Amino acid sequence: MCGLLIEHDGHRVSSIRGDEDDPLSRGYICPKAVALKDLHEDPDRLRTPQKRVGDRWQDVSWDEALDDIAERIAQIQKRHGTDAMAVYAGNPTVHNTGAMLAGVTLFQTLGTRNRFSATSVDQLPHMLAALEMFGHQLLMPVPDIDHCSHLLILGANPLVSNGSIMSAPGMKRRLRELQRRGGKYVVIDPRRTETAAAADEHLFIRPGSDGLLLAALIHVLYAEKLAKPGRLRAFTDGFDELRSLVEPFTPEAVAAATGIETATIRRIARELAAADRPCVYGRVGVCTQRFGGLNGWLIYALDVLLGCVDQVGGMMFTKPAIDLVALGGLIGQKGHFAKGHSRVSGLPEFGGEYPAITLAEEIETPGENQIRGLISLAGNPVLSVPNGRRLDTALENLDLMVSVDLYRNETSRHAHYILPPTSTLERSHYDLAFHVFAIRNTAKYTPPLFEAPAASKSDFQILMALSDRIVATRDRGLVALGSRLAGRAAVAMGVERTLDLALRAGAYGTGRGGLSLAKLREHPSGIDLGALTPCLPDRLYNEKRRILLTPPRITVDMKRLVAELDRARDNGLLLIGRRQLRNNNSWLHNSLTMVKGRDRCTLLMHPDDAAARGLEHGTRVVIESRTGQVEAPLHVTEHVMPGVVSLPHGFGHDRVGTKLSVASKHAGVSINDVTDERLYDQLTGTAALNGVPVHVHARARRRSPT
Ligand SMILES: Nc1nc2c(c(=O)[nH]1)N[C@H]1C(S)=C(S)[C@@H](COP(=O)(O)OP(=O)(O)OC[C@H]3O[C@@H](n4cnc5c(=O)[nH]c(N)nc54)[C@H](O)[C@@H]3O)O[C@H]1N2
Ligand SMILES: Nc1nc2c(c(=O)[nH]1)N[C@H]1C(S)=C(S)[C@@H](COP(=O)(O)OP(=O)(O)OC[C@H]3O[C@@H](n4cnc5c(=O)[nH]c(N)nc54)[C@H](O)[C@@H]3O)O[C@H]1N2
Ligand SMILES: [Mo]
Numbered sequence: 001m002c003g004l005l006i007e008h009d010g011h012r013v014s015s016i017r018g019d020e021d022d023p024l025s026r027g028y029i030c031p032k033a034v035a036l037k038d039l040h041e042d043p044d045r046l047r048t049p050q051k052r053v054g055d056r057w058q059d060v061s062w063d064e065a066l067d068d069i070a071e072r073i074a075q076i077q078k079r080h081g082t083d084a085m086a087v088y089a090g091n092p093t094v095h096n097t098g099a100m101l102a103g104v105t106l107f108q109t110l111g112t113r114n115r116f117s118a119t120s121v122d123q124l125p126h127m128l129a130a131l132e133m134f135g136h137q138l139l140m141p142v143p144d145i146d147h148c149s150h151l152l153i154l155g156a157n158p159l160v161s162n163g164s165i166m167s168a169p170g171m172k173r174r175l176r177e178l179q180r181r182g183g184k185y186v187v188i189d190p191r192r193t194e195t196a197a198a199a200d201e202h203l204f205i206r207p208g209s210d211g212l213l214l215a216a217l218i219h220v221l222y223a224e225k226l227a228k229p230g231r232l233r234a235f236t237d238g239f240d241e242l243r244s245l246v247e248p249f250t251p252e253a254v255a256a257a258t259g260i261e262t263a264t265i266r267r268i269a270r271e272l273a274a275a276d277r278p279c280v281y282g283r284v285g286v287c288t289q290r291f292g293g294l295n296g297w298l299i300y301a302l303d304v305l306l307g308c309v310d311q312v313g314g315m316m317f318t319k320p321a322i323d324l325v326a327l328g329g330l331i332g333q334k335g336h337f338a339k340g341h342s343r344v345s346g347l348p349e350f351g352g353e354y355p356a357i358t359l360a361e362e363i364e365t366p367g368e369n370q371i372r373g374l375i376s377l378a379g380n381p382v383l384s385v386p387n388g389r390r391l392d393t394a395l396e397n398l399d400l401m402v403s404v405d406l407y408r409n410e411t412s413r414h415a416h417y418i419l420p421p422t423s424t425l426e427r428s429h430y431d432l433a434f435h436v437f438a439i440r441n442t443a444k445y446t447p448p449l450f451e452a453p454a455a456s457k458s459d460f461q462i463l464m465a466l467s468d469r470i471v472a473t474r475d476r477g478l479v480a481l482g483s484r485l486a487g488r489a490a491v492a493m494g495v496e497r498t499l500d501l502a503l504r505a506g507a508y509g510t511g512r513g514g515l516s517l518a519k520l521r522e523h524p525s526g527i528d529l530g531a532l533t534p535c536l537p538d539r540l541y542n543e544k545r546r547i548l549l550t551p552p553r554i555t556v557d558m559k560r561l562v563a564e565l566d567r568a569r570d571n572g573l574l575l576i577g578r579r580q581l582r583n584n585n586s587w588l589h590n591s592l593t594m595v596k597g598r599d600r601c602t603l604l605m606h607p608d609d610a611a612a613r614g615l616e617h618g619t620r621v622v623i624e625s626r627t628g629q630v631e632a633p634l635h636v637t638e639h640v641m642p643g644v645v646s647l648p649h650g651f652g653h654d655r656v657g658t659k660l661s662v663a664s665k666h667a668g669v670s671i672n673d674v675t676d677e678r679l680y681d682q683l684t685g686t687a688a689l690n691g692v693p694v695h696v697h698a699r700a701r702r703r704s705p706t
Contacts, residue, residue: 001024001431001434001444002024002029002033002169003018003525004019005018011450013036016037021525024526025169025170026170028173031582035584035591039591040425040426042591044659044661046407047453048060049419049420051417062457066469067469068417070473073110073373076373080372082112083112085110085371086116087106087107087114087375088116088376090377091384097430098463099460101460102459105464109471113354114362114371116356117356118384119350119353120354120356120357121288123284124686125287125684126296127335128297129297131335133301133547133548133551136328137328138324138436139317139325139540142318145166146531147277148314149278150184150276150278152279152280153189153195154210155189155210156284156285157193159175159193159198160194160581163439167434175198185200186199186268188202189203189204189205190285190640191604191646192639192640206641206643210258210289211564212564213254213258214295215245216251216265218242218302219251220269221305224270227306228273228306228307229304229307235537236547236548237549237550238550242305249565251265278306278314279308280302280315289688289689290682290688292684293686294557294560301550303315304547310536316534317535317539318532319532320443321435321503324436337350338350343369344361348684356385356687357677359381360394364397373399373401373402375401376411377463380586381411382411383585383649383670385687386677387676388652389627390627395411396414398414400416401417402415403418403419405420406420407587408657408659409660410653413657419457422452422459426453428495440530441532442529444524444526444527446524460495464491468491496517500518503515556683572643573643575623575646575647575674575690575693575694577671590661601647601648601669602633605635605636605645606637606638606640606642608642609643613698616636618633619633621633621698623695624695625675626678627673627677630652647669650670652668
């Protein structure tokens with residue numbers, strides 16, 4: 001979302017800088033922006049459709065690839081049923097306007113229930129809380145970072161991530177401004193992250209114990225009569241029930257399990273209650289753990305009790321120029337949960353998707369509706385879902401696999417076809433998704449910088465063409481013709497006209513001078529639509545337009561949290577992840593700018609734990625779990641909690657058959673070779689990527705032959 005100023009000669013980029021005039025990013029950029037040049041010019045980036053014949057790859061024409069794929073999909077679905085085809089949509093899908101729009105069409109055409117995405121290794125718990133408490137899965141509140149006075153951050157590292165479900169380029173400056181205006185921020189994280197190091201206070205927490213801490217904070221607010229929901233009280237239900245739900249969670253009861261002292265827990269609660277404009281925010285670290293579902297809800301519930309939901313300087317809702325929340329509401333797509341359950345393990349669907357941890361078993365397990373074919377769109381699940389090795393093997397057995405991807409990487413190497421889209425600089429961009437979660441309302445449209453090569457296709461064109469051919473192959477009757485014409489119309493409309501229509505129909509589109517695509521074209525740096533403003537109860541989407549503080553479909557899981565109070569704890573090591581400024585999940589490691597310098601795929605361990613195992617800084621160690629083992633150099637540091645070790649995710653580029661000449665020289669190992677698909681949040685099926693029990697020992701010396 002950062003505004004970029006790119007200098008070029010028509011083909012090659014000579015410089016990339018931040019755009020001072022961008023109303024959201026105000027001149028800030030991060031290394032990912034600079035990597036756009038490498039990405040665009042990368043000789044390894046695929047430019048023509050690829051067909052795999054055995055171990056060999058051939059260039060083929062679009063027509064040959066698309067026709068054959070459509071034919072094989074039709075055969076699979078005819079022989080084994082509609083659900084025998086599956087789709088996995090990766091993270092960049094939501095950063096790509098065309099993929100987002102056409103993805104919907106393609107998935108509908110396929111008609112399969114077997115849909116998966118990165119949501120269930122990421123933000124699903126926040127979405128469930130939004131759905132159950134506010135009535136819409138996308139109505140997630142965002143910290144009003146530029147106006148809050150006291151921010152409590154759990155399980156997020158915005159100085160590196162730039163804020164997530166808090167699109168906020170230039171986080172360093174924003175956090176410094178918060179401190180300069182007399183405010184403060186506190187970080188709760190098992191690692192002293194970049195964000196934690198610059199905070200007013202940092203507290204280590206035992207991985208996976210945030211639910212206990214959050215319940216205790218709420219307990220203190222009730223016990224000390226500090227709850228102050230203010231104007232929210234008029235349209236919120238469940239205050240008494242919440243009080244009784246958190247009854248067992250005294251600070252005394254949770255201190256040992258969380259690793260945070262009783263007095264500190266009380267102080268944190270009191271400081272939040274005393275703050276002028278408090279704000280409690282949690283992200284990936286609280287979602288991808290054993291109590292992710294409860295955490296997502298407890299954080300919003302705490303915010304309601306503090307009266308900071310929908311309050312300037314609190315947790316606010318956006319009013320974007322293209323409002324996916326309102327559009328979803330209009331077409332009855334507010335989200336749903338547990339409408340069905342997965343075939344093998346019986347885990348709940350969310351928003352029409354099953355948890356990514358079930359993808360491998362759904363491919364492996366014979367029976368009706370077994371997955372036989374997969375379309376992977378902008379995803380690299382072999383490196384991004386727990387026990388990636390299991391999925392790696394499962395993918396080999398598919399009758400058909402298609403990857404729509406820029407690279408032949410750890411996942412797409414298994415495909416029968418790889419369909420490569422145009423590069424980011426060859427397509428237009430309007431951020432449909434991330435304006436919905438931005439800390440300020442702005443709008444910006446970016447036309448393609450370079451003309452796309454003649455025989456190339458954008459994600460939008462690929463997905464629409466595929467959808468079109470699937471319909472045509474399936475049957476040649478009237479329905480097919482109708483659907484085909486509708487598809488053609490959508491292609492003819494294209495991304496630009498769809499955006500224009502949506503902008504005009506949006507909140508800022510009416511009247512003279514209203515927003516339109518033409519208007520955005522006149523303002524290439526973007527248009528400021530102002531700070532976030534209160535909008536409740538009007539913007540609530542449940543029937544009675546009330547906030548449900550204790551949604552029963554979430555609170556049922558509280559008995560599991562109660563049981564946690566008495567759970568015996570061993571003192572083994574727990575593994576957590578680590579995002580880095582020059583990583584973007586698994587896929588920017590083929591840019592030299594992003595990987596040069598010393599090896600970053602290291603295991604962090606506290607000095608006490610290293611000493612107890614006789615391990616020294618810099619040695620190579622083996623990290624072992626139920627699912628497998630990997631080796632990494634040891635980095636001994638006090639920046640990680642005793643009992644916790646940390647490895648970044650997205651590495652592990654040493655697999656054969658990829659085409660990643662730079663990444664494979666900086667391969668590292670994949671943390672998801674040791675994370676465990678059997679560890680998950682039982683309420684939602686979200687993967688527990690953090691808090692994985694592991695053993696760490698020195699690499700066994702090779703025995704000399706005797
Ligand atoms: N252990 C551990 N695992 C994690 C996480 C963690 O913190 N710890 N984080 C999780 C999170 S939050 C996420 S979002 C997931 C991400 O999981 P995924 O989305 O599965 O993985 P990515 O690494 O983002 O892979 C993106 C793929 O899209 C391709 N691509 C990039 N841009 C485009 C484009 O414009 N079009 C197309 N068609 N393809 C494109 C890239 O080449 C790459 O193959 O990983 C999760 N996995
Ligand atoms: N540079 C860069 N930016 C990115 C990405 C990237 O890969 N690189 N990825 C993007 C994506 S897909 C996403 S989803 C966002 C994520 O954005 P963030 O959530 O801000 O990013 P993380 O660094 O994963 O932060 C999670 C934090 O949770 C901590 N943690 C782990 N376990 C626990 C626990 O049990 N309790 C608590 N309290 N904390 C815990 C970790 O130590 C880590 O600091 O970032 C986005 N931005
Ligand atoms: Mo993510």
